[in-house]
Amino acid sequence: MSKLRIAVQKSGRLNEDSMQILKDIGISIDNGKDQLKASARNFPVEVFYLRNGDIPQYLKDGVVDAAIIGENVLIEKGNDLKFVERLGFSKCKVSIAVPKDSKDNSLKDLNGKKIATSYPETVKKFLKEQNIDAQLHIINGSVEIAPNIGLADGICDIVSSGSTLFKNGLKEIEVLLKSEAVLAVSPILNDEKQAILDTIQFRIQSVLKGRDSKYVLLNAPNDKLEDIIALLPGMKSPTVLPLAQEGWSSVHSVIPKNDFWNIIEGLKANGAQGILVCPIEKMVL
Numbered sequence: 001m002s003k004l005r006i007a008v009q010k011s012g013r014l015n016e017d018s019m020q021i022l023k024d025i026g027i028s029i030d031n032g033k034d035q036l037k038a039s040a041r042n043f044p045v046e047v048f049y050l051r052n053g054d055i056p057q058y059l060k061d062g063v064v065d066a067a068i069i070g071e072n073v074l075i076e077k078g079n080d081l082k083f084v085e086r087l088g089f090s091k092c093k094v095s096i097a098v099p100k101d102s103k104d105n106s107l108k109d110l111n112g113k114k115i116a117t118s119y120p121e122t123v124k125k126f127l128k129e130q131n132i133d134a135q136l137h138i139i140n141g142s143v144e145i146a147p148n149i150g151l152a153d154g155i156c157d158i159v160s161s162g163s164t165l166f167k168n169g170l171k172e173i174e175v176l177l178k179s180e181a182v183l184a185v186s187p188i189l190n191d192e193k194q195a196i197l198d199t200i201q202f203r204i205q206s207v208l209k210g211r212d213s214k215y216v217l218l219n220a221p222n223d224k225l226e227d228i229i230a231l232l233p234g235m236k237s238p239t240v241l242p243l244a245q246e247g248w249s250s251v252h253s254v255i256p257k258n259d260f261w262n263i264i265e266g267l268k269a270n271g272a273q274g275i276l277v278c279p280i281e282k283m284v285l
């Protein structure tokens with residue numbers, strides 16, 4: 001039986017969350033130190049530990065079948081490579097920034113200027129679309145230092161918290177794209193491997209839905225049940241069970257994590273008591 005070869009970043013910002021998601025979908029890997037390849041014990045998967053920046057080429061060549069990779073790198077080096085799932089971690093932007101006291105305040109001010117970047121293809125495409133003619137200076141790291149040492153007028157690099165820009169006295173003037181870790185796939189996948197990928201994708205979706213939701217249990221006075229139920233979406237609708245105490249019910253439901261506090265405050269305002277909130281490990285619809 002064939003195995004699906006999945007690439008993950010060997011070390012760096014994506015590694016830990018990538019290994020965690022594989023673990024959460026039930027793929028156990030014996031991860032020996034300095035091992036570049038490992039087989040899962042309980043699933044037809046082989047994991048390859050590679051540099052994030054090298055992964056697009058391996059996908060194109062069919063050397064690996066799938067990969068957990070930053071979307072920004074896929075855009076820069078992936079040409080027509082597709083991804084099948086956004087994974088919700090390593091969120092960042094790719095932005096253009098200039099010294100904060102510079103008179104350049106918008107993209108058009110960079111006409112005829114020099115931009116340092118590790119993302120030349122992304123920047124070239126963007127500048128062309130925007131009709132800006134700037135020169136690129138390609139460097140692999142510490143891009144934010146370039147304007148301070150007279151290497152360039154501006155930079156284009158990853159921005160997350162913004163602290164690297166701040167520390168180097170830079171201001172963001174344009175966001176080219178937003179990125180997060182994605183599950184990318186090789187265009188060369190046979191049916192057997194596609195079936196393994198489908199199973200992995202289904203499991204990942206169950207884990208991600210679980211992470212985005214909370215399970216809520218509460219006691220509700222029966223005369224307020226209608227209002228309380230109206231606040232709770234549930235998977236189909238909330239479960240309502242009578243309590244031993246007359247006039248009260250127990251209500252169970254699933255709520256989206258990002259609306260959590262609003263819903264809880266609404267429940268309390270409608271007389272809900274003993275509200276319990278539990279994490280959901282996996283959610284299979």
Ligand SMILES: Nc1ncnc2c1ncn2[C@@H]1O[C@H](COP(=O)(O)OP(=O)(O)OP(=O)(O)O)[C@@H](O)[C@H]1O
Pocket residue numbers: 009010011012013014050051052053054069070071072073090091092158159160161179180181
């Ligand atoms: N500060 C950040 N906050 C959030 N995500 C980030 C940040 N920096 C990088 N990323 C994301 O994580 C990915 C990996 O970044 P990291 O710095 O670990 O590796 P790298 O040096 O770009 O790659 P390689 O594995 O090729 O050495 C980036 O491509 C981007 O998608």
Ligand SMILES: O=P(O)(O)OC[C@H]1O[C@H](OP(=O)(O)OP(=O)(O)O)[C@H](O)[C@@H]1O
Pocket residue numbers: 013141142143144157158159160161162163164165
């Ligand atoms: O907005 P911030 O939260 O400051 O994050 C942005 C910084 O993070 C990344 O660098 P990293 O720390 O990965 O170092 P690297 O350049 O060696 O990859 C990126 O290249 C930026 O420099």
Ligand SMILES: [Mg+2]
Pocket residue numbers: none
């Ligand atoms: Mg980095």
